[in-house]
Amino acid sequence: MIGSLIRAATLFLIFWGSNVIAMEVLEFKTPEDQLRYRILTEELRCPKCQNQNLEDSNAGIAVDLRNQIYRMVNDGQSNEQIVDYMVARYGEFVLYRPVHDQSTAILWYGPFALLIIGALVFVIVVIKNKRQTDRGA
Structure with missing residues (x-):
């Protein structure tokens, strides 16, 4: 019984280990x-994945985009040109930041506005409760 469990676990580890993807080895000038x-592969998001950058994703599209970035970097294109290409092709979703x-102002500043409004409401409620407590005493 134990021997068959050990064999099953060993087979599982062999098959699982064979599926581990090797690290990409790229040579740069x-x-x-x-x-x-x-930096680019860490700052650009995988179009297929929910919340992974290109560096961490193993999706096929992420591999293709890493290869495209590699070619563009070796061709001497600037970071701005590479990011512009990715945004033109895949939309602003590929940008982590x-x-x-105007279209993203509410995303950047909305949470701060809600925090300030919440703090003001809290202060007003506390002041009203304090006044009611002072009148009742």
């Missing part, structure tokens, strides 16, 4: 290009 690649403009 300069260490700066490698750093740029790493959306741009500051």
